[in-house]
Amino acid sequence: MTMTRTLQNSATLYLAFELSAKKWKLAFTCELGARPRIRNVEAGDFAAVRQEIEAARRHLGIASAKVMSCYEAGRDGFHLHRWLSREGVSNLVVDPASVEVERRRRKRKTDRIDVIKLLNRLVRHAWGEKVWSVVNVPSEQAEDERRVHRERERLIKERTQHLTRIKALLATRGLRPDKLNESALEQLRDWAGAPLPEHLRRELTRELARLHLLTTQIRDVEREFTNLLNQDTPAAQATKALKRVKSVGMVAAQVLAYEFFGWRQFDNRRQVGALAGMTGTPFSSGQLDHEQGISKAGNRRVRSIMTEVAWTWLRYQRTSALSRWYQDKYAGGNKRQRRTGIVALARKLLIALWRFVDQDVVPEGAILRAA
Numbered sequence: 001m002t003m004t005r006t007l008q009n010s011a012t013l014y015l016a017f018e019l020s021a022k023k024w025k026l027a028f029t030c031e032l033g034a035r036p037r038i039r040n041v042e043a044g045d046f047a048a049v050r051q052e053i054e055a056a057r058r059h060l061g062i063a064s065a066k067v068m069s070c071y072e073a074g075r076d077g078f079h080l081h082r083w084l085s086r087e088g089v090s091n092l093v094v095d096p097a098s099v100e101v102e103r104r105r106r107k108r109k110t111d112r113i114d115v116i117k118l119l120n121r122l123v124r125h126a127w128g129e130k131v132w133s134v135v136n137v138p139s140e141q142a143e144d145e146r147r148v149h150r151e152r153e154r155l156i157k158e159r160t161q162h163l164t165r166i167k168a169l170l171a172t173r174g175l176r177p178d179k180l181n182e183s184a185l186e187q188l189r190d191w192a193g194a195p196l197p198e199h200l201r202r203e204l205t206r207e208l209a210r211l212h213l214l215t216t217q218i219r220d221v222e223r224e225f226t227n228l229l230n231q232d233t234p235a236a237q238a239t240k241a242l243k244r245v246k247s248v249g250m251v252a253a254q255v256l257a258y259e260f261f262g263w264r265q266f267d268n269r270r271q272v273g274a275l276a277g278m279t280g281t282p283f284s285s286g287q288l289d290h291e292q293g294i295s296k297a298g299n300r301r302v303r304s305i306m307t308e309v310a311w312t313w314l315r316y317q318r319t320s321a322l323s324r325w326y327q328d329k330y331a332g333g334n335k336r337q338r339r340t341g342i343v344a345l346a347r348k349l350l351i352a353l354w355r356f357v358d359q360d361v362v363p364e365g366a367i368l369r370a371a
Helices: 002-009 046-060 079-086 111-126 140-171 198-229 234-243 250-261 269-275 300-316 321-329 335-359
Strands: 012-019 023-029 037-042 066-072 090-094 280-285 288-294
Touching: 012 046, 012 111, 023 046, 023 111, 037 046, 037 111, 066 079, 066 111, 079 090, 090 111, 140 198, 140 250, 198 234, 234 250, 234 335, 250 300, 250 335, 269 335, 300 321, 300 335, 321 335
Parallel strands: 012 066, 066 090
Antiparallel strands: 012 023, 023 037, 280 288
16 A cells, blocks of 8 residues: 555655744655655745755656645745745645644654654645645735734724723823823823823823824724725625624624635535634543533634624524524523523524525524615
8 A cells, every 4th residue: 555655646746844934944755754855945035945846856856746835824924825836836834733743741843853744744635634724825815805804903902002001091190081182181180189290291192192193093994994895806795795684793794704704615514613613622532521612723803703793693683593592592591601602602693694695595583784
């Protein structure tokens, strides 16, 4: 069997990358078990990578071999994948969390060891063995469109931090004003009726200036999203469709469309739940048998927004089948059981929304807004 596999795959050059900020480590082989060829190149040096591929072909005696490569998803994103695809290389972007690791408390870990392990798994993957999970690479347009709602999320988080900081600074002087701007700082008086100290006032002025900048940037990003909706793209159409469902707001529709339904293709409901990290993780060994909770091995933005949508669904879609299911099964339980139930409802609701967008199947008993 080994001989058959070796002959069958000898016309393929396998390449694994171990990426870092300054150096890329490349490992080549043409069969499992052979000593790999290890080379280093400067990070981002595509010409050097091309030269090393040709040198490996000559060294292994397979000048006309096709090339199959892989690397772990991370900070470098997908630009290397797109370059390799343009060069005719069949590349895989691997989910790092799905790669097997040793369970010893102390284990050897170097870039050389990691790239060789990655290379061996690539060969096993080529033979049909399930050794990892492969990332679905978005198109350049889909990846760029995701930047809008992700930037908005980050800006809102920063705005909240500055607001909290301003309130904390004022609280040290016994002040808790409802509204504050730069012109009002001079009129503020602390608990003893004294004006604010000079350096505190200057710090607050700078905090307010950053807060004003963030507010302006958030408005700019929201205008960009409005322009996205006016385009005739699958993600824009999915956003408009989701917005028709009562209890699904604009932010939730945007996240679901541009992270999931606008560019991904799902074959069944299990794929939808798994990609959101909302599937169960049972632990069953010997006499031990219990559920560890949801896996969380998926898109955290979708998982977070669906939890919010599930709560609003119970409020605005009380007559729907999903709301009745939750009320019958979890509403009478304690706080922990209700929180467990809301996650289960979020998963069912995510699948129902996928069917609504993909197959135009309205969730049973759901109320739709006017188109």
